[in-house]
Amino acid sequence: MARTAHIHRKTNETDVSVFLDLDGRGYAEVNTGIGFYDHMWGHVAHHGLFDLTIRAAGDLGVDEHHTAEDVAIAFGQALNAALGDRAGIVRMADAWVAMDESLAHVVVDLSGRPYAVFNAAFSSPRIGELSTSLIAHAFESIAVHGRLNLHARVLYGRDDHHKAEALFKALGRALDAATLIDPRRAGVPSTKGML
DSSP: OOOEEEEEEEOSSEEEEEEEETTSOSOEEEEOSOHHHHHHHHHHHHHHTOEEEEEEEEOTTTOSHHHHHHHHHHHHHHHHHHHTTOTTBOOEEEEEEEETTEEEEEEEEOSSOOEEEEEOOOSSSEETTEETHHHHHHHHHHHHHHTOEEEEEEEEOSOHHHHHHHHHHHHHHHHHHHHSBOTTOOSOSSTTSOO
């Protein structure tokens, strides 16, 4: 059974389309109008082995906030939809990723309960066209709309680009591991019987 989803989110500020295939090969086609953000979502797809298409048109003349936020919301919604009832999934996973001098750790639990903890400090207000404050906001939006626990941290690093890249790569790898189907699991991975 295909674990795919297509989400279209249209507001007065943005028009966002996301297609996600959890069992893909790491193909990404991303165009948000925010170059660095596109680069980060490419890492999520590549390292998570997801097929991911993101197209976004937003009010970038104001700033990048609404576009970055709505892309993360739509991705979270696509993740939730593609998981269906979450039967058979591994559910909990983590990933450590080093990017030169930086080290990031991301832990996920696809529990159905949204919660985010983000612990990373950036020394610059922007990386390319993306405000560094929006990185935490994106992770929080993914957690809420994807209905998962998401804990992300940068343990150390000097270069903001490397810190952000390590975080997004770790997000992809952790989500890949948690969304895998465990052939030993007959139903939902919860003693409650539902997620």
